Amino acid sequence: MIPMALAISAIIFFASRLSPIDPLNSLISPDAAADATNLAILKERLGFNDPIFVQYFNWLIEIFRGNFGYSIQSGQPISEILALRMPATLELVLAALIISTTLSLLIGLVAGANRGGLTDKFSRVLAAIGISVPDFFIGLALLNIFAYRVSLLPTGQRISPGQVTFIDRLPHLILPVATLSIAMLAVLIRYTRNSVLDTINRDFVKTARSKGLPEWKVMWSHVFRNSLGPVMVLIAFRLPLLVGGAVLVEAVFQWPGIGKTIVEAVTVSDYPVIMVVSLLIAVAILFASFLVDIVKSILDPRVRLGATIE
Amino acid sequence: MTEKVPSTARLLVRNFAGNLTGMFGLLVIFLIITSAIFAEEISGYNPNLMDGMSTSLSPSTDHLMGTDQLGRDVFSRVLYGGRNSILIGITASFLGNLIGTVLGAIAGYLGGKIDTVLIRISELFMTFPQLVLVLIFVTIMGQGVNNVIIIFALTGWMTTLRLVRSEFLSLREEAFVEADRAFGFSKKRIIFRHLLPNTMSPIVVAFTINIAIYIIAEAGLSFLGLGVPVTTPTWGNLLSAAQAPVVVEQYWWLWVFPAVAIIAFVTGVNFVGDGLRDVLDPRQRTNAKNKTFAATLREKLFGSRKQTIE
Numbered sequence: 376m377i378p379m380a381l382a383i384s385a386i387i388f389f390a391s392r393l394s395p396i397d398p399l400n401s402l403i404s405p406d407a408a409a410d411a412t413n414l415a416i417l418k419e420r421l422g423f424n425d426p427i428f429v430q431y432f433n434w435l436i437e438i439f440r441g442n443f444g445y446s447i448q449s450g451q452p453i454s455e456i457l458a459l460r461m462p463a464t465l466e467l468v469l470a471a472l473i474i475s476t477t478l479s480l481l482i483g484l485v486a487g488a489n490r491g492g493l494t495d496k497f498s499r500v501l502a503a504i505g506i507s508v509p510d511f512f513i514g515l516a517l518l519n520i521f522a523y524r525v526s527l528l529p530t531g532q533r534i535s536p537g538q539v540t541f542i543d544r545l546p547h548l549i550l551p552v553a554t555l556s557i558a559m560l561a562v563l564i565r566y567t568r569n570s571v572l573d574t575i576n577r578d579f580v581k582t583a584r585s586k587g588l589p590e591w592k593v594m595w596s597h598v599f600r601n602s603l604g605p606v607m608v609l610i611a612f613r614l615p616l617l618v619g620g621a622v623l624v625e626a627v628f629q630w631p632g633i634g635k636t637i638v639e640a641v642t643v644s645d646y647p648v649i650m651v652v653s654l655l656i657a658v659a660i661l662f663a664s665f666l667v668d669i670v671k672s673i674l675d676p677r678v679r680l681g682a683t684i685e
Numbered sequence: 686m687t688e689k690v691p692s693t694a695r696l697l698v699r700n701f702a703g704n705l706t707g708m709f710g711l712l713v714i715f716l717i718i719t720s721a722i723f724a725e726e727i728s729g730y731n732p733n734l735m736d737g738m739s740t741s742l743s744p745s746t747d748h749l750m751g752t753d754q755l756g757r758d759v760f761s762r763v764l765y766g767g768r769n770s771i772l773i774g775i776t777a778s779f780l781g782n783l784i785g786t787v788l789g790a791i792a793g794y795l796g797g798k799i800d801t802v803l804i805r806i807s808e809l810f811m812t813f814p815q816l817v818l819v820l821i822f823v824t825i826m827g828q829g830v831n832n833v834i835i836i837f838a839l840t841g842w843m844t845t846l847r848l849v850r851s852e853f854l855s856l857r858e859e860a861f862v863e864a865d866r867a868f869g870f871s872k873k874r875i876i877f878r879h880l881l882p883n884t885m886s887p888i889v890v891a892f893t894i895n896i897a898i899y900i901i902a903e904a905g906l907s908f909l910g911l912g913v914p915v916t917t918p919t920w921g922n923l924l925s926a927a928q929a930p931v932v933v934e935q936y937w938w939l940w941v942f943p944a945v946a947i948i949a950f951v952t953g954v955n956f957v958g959d960g961l962r963d964v965l966d967p968r969q970r971t972n973a974k975n976k977t978f979a980a981t982l983r984e985k986l987f988g989s990r991k992q993t994i995e
Contacts, residue, residue, distance in 0.1 A: 382809060393825055507897070507951040509904050512944040515927050523934040530930060615814070622816050623905050626928075638909050641820045649824055653817060660812050 376661050383657040384438075388431045391646050438654070444647040448640070453651050456636060463533050464620040464632030470548060471555035471621075476610055479560050483567025483606075484599055490572065498564045505561020514554040514627035521550060531629035551628040555621050559613065566609055570602035577601070604671060611667045615659040619652070700964040707960015713953030717946070721767035728761035732918060744938050751938040753926065759938060763946050766918040771896075771950070773830065773903050773919065777837035778895035784838060785845025786888055790876050792846065793853025800850070807843040815840055816905065823911050830913050833906065837899050845891050852884040886965035893958035897951040904947055920947050 418424055422433060437444065443453035486495040522530040529547050574580065575598055583593045620634030629635075633652060640648040701707055720727050728749070736756035744751040750759035792803040810818065822836040856862065857880065865875045900920070906912030907921025908928070915922055920943045926932050927940035 379809070379812070383812065386809065387821075390821065390825055503952075506955060507901075507948050509901050509908075509924075509944065509947060511905060511908055512924070512940075512948075515933055515940055515944075518933050519937060530933075619814060619817060622820070623908065626909055637817065637820060638911065641824050641911055644824055646824070649821060653813070653821055656814070656817055657812050660814075 376665055380658055380661055383661075384435060384654055385431060387650050387653055387657075388434055389427070391650050392427065438651070443651045446640075446645055446648050448643050448645045448648075453648055456648065457633070457651075457655075460620075460631060460633050460636050461618075463630060464625075464634065465617055466533075466548065467551050467555065467625070467630060467632060468616045468621060470552045471559060472610070472613060472616070474552065475556040475559040475563060478556070479563035479567055480603075480606065482560075483564045484571055484594070484602075486564065487568040487571025487575065487602070488594055488598070495568070498568055502561050502565040505558065505565075509623075510554060510558035511623040511627045513557055514550070514624055517550050517554055518627065531627075533631055551621075551624055551630055554627070555624045558624070563606070563609060567602070567606050570605045571598060574598050574602040607670045608667050611663050611670060612660070614663045614666070615656055618659040619656040697964055701960060704960040704963055706956045707963070710953040710956025710958075710960060713949055714957065717767060717950050717953070718771060721764050721771065724761055724764035724768065728758055728764055730758035730761040732757060732761040732765040734758070741936055750942040751936070753936070753939055759923075759942055762918050762923055763920070763942050766920045766923050766943060767946060767950070769830065769913065769917055770900055770903055770920040770947070773834055773837070773913070774896040774900040777834045777841065777899045778892050780834065780838035781841035781895060781899075782845050782888060782892045785842035785891075786849050786881070786884075788842065789846040789849025790853055790881060790884075793850035794857055794872065794876050794880065796854075803846065804850075807846050810840065811843050815902065819902065819906060820911065823906070828911065828914055830917060833903060833912050837902060841895060841899070845888065845895075848887050848891060849884055852887060853880055856880050856883055886961075889965060890958055890962045893954060893961055897954040897958070900947060900951055900954075904943075920944075 422430060425433070434444075441454065443457070445452055446456060449456075482494060482498055486492070486498040489495060518530060521528045528549055531547075533547050534544055579601075580593060580597050583597045584590075588597075618633065620632040620637070622634035622637060624630070625632045625634035626638060636648065637652055639645070640652070725731065730748075734757060736752070738756065739748070739752050740756040741754050742748055742752045748758050748760065750763060752758055753762070788803055792800040813821075818840045819836055822839060823832070826832045826836060862875060862879065865879055870879075903912055903919060904921035904924055907919055908925045910925055910928070912921055913919045915925070923943035924940050924947075926936075932939050
């Protein structure tokens with residue numbers, strides 16, 4: 376995990392130096408840039424003349440010390456930007472993760488257990504939609520219907536002027552969370568359903584049934600539990616969204632989260648911000664895959680270390 | 686043995702013709718591509734012609750999909766946008782698959798260090814969510830049709846690499862490869878003339894499915910204003926009109942119709958992809974000829990009760 380993170384940090388750093396745009400140009404006024412000696416002094420002082428490896432290690436050391444650098448665009452420290460934007464993303468993604476996970480586990484289980492039933496059909500339609508409808512279009516449609524046609528909910532942003540409490544903010548959350556949840560639901564339901572179907576045909580389920588266990592107990596403690604593994608893996612790989620934000624959904628709802636920060640930074644080629652955010656995302660993903668291994672070992676007794684027989 | 690045995694290619698065509706959802710998908714794709722080619726003849730308007738007298742008109746018999754704020758005909762722009770979006774999807778998918786296939790073939794056949802390195806690199810790329818990776822590349826390379834294609838290809842070759850590699854790993858132990866080696870054929874010849882044709886099926890399926898993925902990705906990227914420049918109409922660019930709240934609120938035809946075009950095309954492509962998988966993958970080859978279209982469609986959407994595991 377750590378060598379991988381270092382490799383990624385190196386790639387992010389060197390890739391940023393590959394770009395045709397000189398980061399120095401956006402740091403100083405055109406007048407100052409016209410003066411060659413000024414430019415040279417600045418270059419020296421900012422360390423652009425050091426060998427590139429030295430620059431890389433300096434950057435990495437600063438990151439470890441918690442100094443993420445400054446945004447070229449606004450001059451703000453990046454840590455400050457993150458502190459400002461992170462809560463919005465956490466709020467949005469966490470809510471969507473909880474809702475989509477709960478719903479998809481429930482629907483997926485019912486769909487898988489009653490194959491060909493109404494829930495199963497519904498889940499299939501939902502999956503078909505999930506594959507071919509862009510998620511931001513779902514957001515636009517919800518926005519048009521619930522915020523404009525029926526003025527039930529706010530049209531975007533996280534807070535309306537004059538509102539402070541969480542209850543005030545709650546209506547703002549509904550549409551973005553719904554959009555993100557629907558987008559995530561489609562794949563998750565299908566995955567859960569297939570995982571349940573896969574488990575239902577296993578020998579140990581037949582054994583459990585022939586023992587005379589009631590059906591709900593077979594379902595709950597044998598089928599459901601054993602089909603959770605692959606689903607958990609999928610969910611764990613959604614966790615990095617908590618750090619990276621949902622780029623498109625945040626754009627549709629003007630949600631001031633990390634996803635919007637990325638888009639703003641890319642629009643104006645704000646390197647330091649892009650570098651730090653993508654590094655954070657990468658680390659989050661590596662951490663998630665580490666988490667997957669742990670969760671797997673908890674759910675699957677065969678992987679569990681030092682397991683005792685219950 | 687005097688009976689004439691049809692060639693594999695002809696068999697495949699015949700099988701695909703019997704796959705009704707696949708054929709339905711093909712029909713949808715064909716219709717959309719043809720109307721995109723004859724965009725001007727069909728819509729009767731020049732997509733870039735601004736008409737100050739008829740701005741922001743809702744759909745009518747004159748303008749089937751209405752007009753935008755500059756008085757341009759939306760139907761004609763959707764058709765024109767289709768040209769670019771489809772072109773981007775197909776080219777990017779082709780290039781990405783080409784990279785993945787060549788690298789996968791090398792990794793799978795040669796194995797050893799090269800294999801390890803290639804797999805590591807693909808893992809590195811797969812660490813990032815695709816959109817974030819694309820955005821990082823956009824910062825480095827800038828926008829534009831060609832850049833979008835190259836960026837998509839550079840960020841989308843990893844699954845094909847893994848696919849081709851695993852096929853090669855199992856194929857290279859086969860008797861006919863052993864015979865090739867005994868004949869003293871060069872590695873290049875064995876890889877490209879003998880092994881590759883045998884891995885074509887999954888590659889073709891991946892190529893098809895990727896077209897759908899890239900078209901949705903282009904829509905997202907251009908919606909953010911970071912993909913193709915607005916001067917070139919694409920489905921994503923048309924959708925980006927919905928970045929303005931007033932468009933979401935009042936001019937629904939500006940974003941609903943491009944989205945419908947995307948959804949229709951992507952669904953068609955996915956149907957074809959599924960059909961190709963059924964036909965090309967011998968393990969799943971079933972006799973679909975005797976089913977009615979409705980039955981096949983129902984099965985695609987809701988699943989058949991007879992299958993045990995998907």
